[in-house]
Amino acid sequence: MAVNLVPVDRETPDWFPASVQEYLPEDHLARFVVEIVDQLDLSALVSAYAGPGSRPYHPAMLVALLFYGYATGVFSSRKLAQATYDLIALRYICANTHPDHRAIAGFRKRFLDELAALFTQVLLVAQAMGLVKLGTVSLDGTFRQLTELASELDAQQRAVE
Numbered sequence: 001m002a003v004n005l006v007p008v009d010r011e012t013p014d015w016f017p018a019s020v021q022e023y024l025p026e027d028h029l030a031r032f033v034v035e036i037v038d039q040l041d042l043s044a045l046v047s048a049y050a051g052p053g054s055r056p057y058h059p060a061m062l063v064a065l066l067f068y069g070y071a072t073g074v075f076s077s078r079k080l081a082q083a084t085y086d087l088i089a090l091r092y093i094c095a096n097t098h099p100d101h102r103a104i105a106g107f108r109k110r111f112l113d114e115l116a117a118l119f120t121q122v123l124l125v126a127q128a129m130g131l132v133k134l135g136t137v138s139l140d141g142t143f144r145q146l147t148e149l150a151s152e153l154d155a156q157q158r159a160v161e
Contacts (some may be wrong), residue, residue: 020096023088030068030089032131036122037064045111057099062107064093066115069123077105 024030037060045059068089069080081101084090108115 020091024092028090033068034064036125040118068093078103080104
């Protein structure tokens with residue numbers, strides 16, 4: 001008796017959807033991260049790129065890439081760089097571009113203080129939406145209570161106003 005298997009044909013081109021978005025469910029974490037990051041004020045990061053040099057990746061994309069990595073337990077810049085090829089979610093976040101590990105690690109190192117404040121804002125928004133519980137977090141290897149970070153952020157915002 002012959003078994004009727006689904007044929008595997010790797011030579012015939014597949015007709016992929018026109019956009020990576022079509023592969024990602026509407027309620028996917030990657031969409032949430034991009035939506036939240038798009039609401040953040042990243043003008044200080046963008047303005048830091050004025051001057052000569054090659055075209056950098058947009059800070060919003062790198063922030064979303066890092067925060068998605070933090071949310072899913074991927075902290076290594078090398079693993080994140082490889083995942084931009086392997087994971088649909090990261091193809092969506094990076095708009096089908098592929099920053100190398102040096103670009104990711106350099107961005108994180110250069111803007112670590114700014115990322116800590118932005119990460120706190122994202123977590124507070126997620127907590128307000130009931131998506132996360134506040135607890136201990138680590139962004140730079142130092143474990144701190146998120147409530148402590150939130151208090152610092154509130155104090156910084158009041159000082160600016």
